[in-house]
Amino acid sequence: MGSRITEEVVAVARAGLRDFKARTRTNAFIQRDKDPKKRKATGYETGALKSKSPLPNNLKVVAVKDNISTIGSFETTCASNFLKDYKAPFDADVVHTLIKEGGVVAGKTNMDEFGMGSHSVNSHYGAVTNMKPFQKYSAGGSSGGSAQAVAAGTTESALGTDTGGSVRLPAAYSGVVGFKPSYGRISRHGVIPYAHSLDTVGLFCRNPEDMTLFLLSAQNLNNRDPTSPGLPAINRLTNAIRREEARLGRWTGKDTKPLRIGVPAEYNIAELSPAVRHTWQRTLDTLRSHGHTIVPVSLPSTKQALSAYYIIAAAEASSNLAKFDGVRYGSREDASDNPTGVLYAATRGAG
Structure with missing residues (x-):
């Protein structure tokens, strides 16, 4: 396939940028790439694109939150005047990993300054607004720009960070799929920290199927990130999961053994909206109808x-x-x- 960014990926990027011009009221981007073809001249040459890469072309144009380091013409400012004009000397591990899979960076997305906020309004570059409807509802934060980039269709994948809900909140407010992986699943090397005991690189997509492929491409193990579990730990966990799948009949077919599923009582809070509570109850009823046992459990420290x-x-x-x-x-x-x-x-x- 060669070492250059494929024409299909460039076409996806340009289509997204055309949409971007019609949706600038969201203020989702601080910087954007006007011509993805030029990226190879500024350090973003993808190398030999992997023919077996799980990342499809529609996900290869990635919006990146502005606290995740990127080289080339993009600055990494954390949406702060304090880091205006700062250019990182290297790509964050997660960006480098996606580039090896054939990805390109569409631009750097707006956020709460240094990731501290829940509505993406505390930015030197102005507030992010929710496209549905404009100016009325919060876009969520602090990764609101990444969520809005996906919601608006400018890109179909985006990177964010989640410390206390900064991926999950914008995803919920914007109607897209947001995923916070387990701590250490994606290397944080090259991510400007807010609270290192809690920071996690998170992902945005438009549907769960795309999210599965995006996670498989973005996850990495790296000894430069001390929270990365390492290959031996991953192998132990993988083997344990396979043994459990074998015991349970791999979750499919008539031979699947019933499960005892714990449901934390503390999560059924008074503030839960009726729609969410109804969906939760319907899910439990579905599990019971398949022969599984629902067991109330308590997590008192919640x-x-x-x-x-x-x-x-x-x-x-x-x-x-x-x-x-x-x-x-x-x-x-x-x-x-x-x-x-x-x-x-x-x-x-x-x-």
């Missing part, structure tokens, strides 16, 4: 999860963002600081 999240996230964010002081990283203001104040007060105030 009620403390949100409090723990806010303590951990705030503490780790203060540590991770401390380096953005205009001395080691980031832009620097010309104005003199107050001699009795913090050295970088003016710089952070402008950033």
Whole structure:
């Protein structure tokens, strides 16, 4: 297939960019690639495209959240004035992995600054708005730009990050499929951290079938990310799953053995919408009708999860963002600081 980006992928990209021009009111992108063919001249040559790649052409044009590093002409700003004009020296592992599968970066998507927010309104580049309907409802955050890029049809796949719901919320608000993989399933090397104990690279697609293929292409194991489980652990888990599948008849056919399925009582909260509660109950009824046993279980620490999240996230964010002081990283203001104040007060105030 050669080393150049295929014409089919370029056609998908250009079609998405035509849609983009008609949907700019969402403010989903901070930067976009005007001509995917030029990407090979700026470090995005894909190499020999894998004929057996699980990634179909419609998913090879990928929108990337602006806290995920990309080389070439794209900046990586975390939607902050503080990192304006910053260009990363390397691709994040997940971007590099997708490029090896034949992918190209369509552009960098808008977000809450440094990933801290739930509505994608705290951005130096302006708020992301939900395309259905415009200006009325939240696009969710902090990966709202990536979700809107997929919802608008500009791309059919996008990368985001999820610390406390930053992929799942925008997906729910935008009517697309969002997936937060298990912690460490996708390498975070090259992702600017918010709270490293919780940060996870997440994915957006338009349907579950595409999401399966996108995950298979994006997942990677990398010793540069200490949270990556490593091949021995993956092999142990895979073997355990295969043994369980064999015991259960691989979940299909008349020989499938009934399961005991635990349902956490704490998840049936008062705030649950009637539509969601109805769907949940209907799912449980379907499982019972197939001979499975539904068993109530208790996860008593669930009620403390949100409090723990806010303590951990705030503490780790203060540590991770401390380096953005205009001395080691980031832009620097010309104005003199107050001699009795913090050295970088003016710089952070402008950033």
